[in-house]
Amino acid sequence: MIDFESYTLPNGLTVLLHHDEQRTVATVNVLYKVGSRNDPPHRTGFAHLFEHLMFAGSENVPNFDDALQLAGGENNAVTSSDYTLYYETLPAENLETALWLESDRMRKLRFSKRSLENEKRVVIEEFRETCLEQPYGDLYHHFNGLIYREHPYRWPVIGQDIDHIREATLEEVKEFYYRYYRPDNAILCIAGNFDPTTIRKSIADYFADIPPSDTQLPRPVILPEPPQEDFRHLRVEGEVPSPVIYLHFRTVDRLHEDFPATDTLSFLLGGGRSSLLYRRLVRDTELFAEVSAGINDNLDSGGIIVEARPSEDVDYTTARAALYAAIDEMIEVGISQEELDKVVHRLEQRNHYREANISNRANELVFFALLGDPALINTEMDKYLSLTVEQINAVARRYLRQQVRAELEYLSAPLA
Template sequence: MIDYETYTLPNGLTVVLHHDPQRTVVSVNVLYKVGSRNDPPGRTGFAHLFEHLMFEGSENVDNFDDVLQMAGGENNAVTGADTTMYYDVLPAANVETALYLESDRMRQLRFSKKSLRTQQKVVVEEFKETCLEEPYGDVFHHLSELVYRVHPYRWPVIGQNFQHIEEATLEDVKDFYYRYYRPDNAVLVVAGGYDREAIAGLVDKHFGDIPATDASLVRPTLPEEPEQTEPRAKVVRGDVPSPVIYLYYRTPGRLDDSFHALDVAAFLLGGGRSSYLYRKLIRDSDLFAEVAAGMNDTYDYSGFMIDARPSEGEDYTAARTALFSAVDDFVREGITQEQLDKTINRLEHVNQFKQLSVSNRANDLAFYASFDRLELVNTETQRYLDLTVERVNEVIRKYLCTDCLSTIDYLVED
């Protein structure tokens, strides 16, 4: 059980406090409800670029990292499809340093053409290294466009192409900042061994007078993705060492009550050496060298993904047929009570281990607070415990179906 208290400042900032007096450190997380889904038109990858810009200095701080390191801390950030989160871990006695730093860049980022050019080069180079130079690096470009037709999930977090990043202007930066990087679009989490009597006052001191979003800066409504009613497929050829097959079944968003059953099914189907696909396609047949399955957890729509690499020298068509046949068998046979019990026991163990870290607790609190379901930090495990074999099998048969499927055959270039 994670104890917490939460409240909202007059400017709209959601504050979540988790006090653990046995900790000598504190984690300060600031999550902004903005991700690649909010990239401006013609500026895909912008949310990721902006994450980099947030370390380029603010009104009173020239170098964010130097100040935090002098206080004994470390920091990082991550941009996703739905959110961007910044997190700092430092000695609890120095919690005010992190609050000061995060509030200063929320209050007023320092804008300059020089910093923009610097980070554009960094992000473009990252794009080229990960998407153009790595084998299969562009697979999510192809897959996202195949799965989504109108929703901005149709491009990956890093963007559709690096030209969109290169063409970003300082005006784009300012508009994005004042539209999305405001307290009424953010969650502040403080977790660890802070002074419980002083923390609320420190939060109000540093964040309380930051203005909310100007009413004229409307956040665009995202389009609703039409239902997928037939299978989709694409063949990609590239300079890769071997072919790989990607299967993606579109599913409802993270808060849908089918998520937990699908998550369990993904683990049983392709979550390690005891999984169904590993036993059928690697251990018992040698047709595949690698196979895995997993769920993504994006907010509006999610997906159940399988990726499988046939063994060298095996006939690709035969291996592909065996993969589809194995998935069909899994859906038809369903799972057993023994399999469900083992998976739930493993999940409980992983969660207990995960919660030993105060940083992980802060991350979870920020995540659940971002979609106004903070209570799930303590109750979501029960949703897994309440699963029945019948429910999991019902969900598998509903969503692991041909009409929900998009397939990428990533083949070796001729």
């Protein structure tokens, strides 16, 4: 059981406190409810650009990293489709340094054309290196648009078009900041060793007077993606070393009651050497060199993703047919109690491993708070432990059927 407190400041900032006096460090997480789903359609990649801008200096902090390193800390950040998370770990006695740094950049970034141009260059270079110069680097530029027709999930986190970042203006950046980077759109989590008698006052001193969102900058409502009712297919050719098949099966929202079952199903399907796809396609037949499956846990309209790379010198058509035959086996035959027990045991071990690390605890707390219920950190695993073979087999029939599939074949371009 992970004990925590939760409360909200008058300006709307959600605060989570997890005290562990056995630790010598403290972790500070700030999650902003803004991800690539909130990018303006003509400025895709904006949330990711902002992750970089948040380290470029704020009103009283010329360089975020330098100040944190002087306090013996380290930090990082991640942008997803649904949120952007900033986190620091530092010696417990220097906790207030992280509170000062995070509050200062929540209060007011130091906007300048120079810093914007610098960070745009960094992001544009990252786009080139990861999307244009790597084999399969533009995969999600094709795949996301195949899976989603209307929702902003249809573009990747890094952005759909490099010009969207290149043409971004300082005025657009300021508007994005004051629309989304406000305390009422954020969650602060402090985990580890801190003084529980003074921590609330420290948080109030640093964060309570930061103004909430301006009513003149409303956050647009994002409508849900319509249900998928037909098989979708796309074939892409590029300079890649071998063909790869990518499948997506539309499942459910992150809070749907079927989510634990679909997550477990993804492990049974392609989560390691004991999974069905590995046994049938790699171990038994050697038709595929690699095959895996995992969950797409977007807050809205998630899915199961399968990635399968046929072995060299294998007939591609034969391999692809075998992949579909293995998936049909999961639908028609299903799983055994022994298979389910093995996977649930693995998931339970994964959960215990995450809980052992104080930074992971903070990450879990802010994510579940984003979902609206931080108590899920203690209760969600029970939903996995209670799953039955009948539930998993029913979910396989419901969510692996052809009508909710999307397939992208990424093939090697023929020689000229």
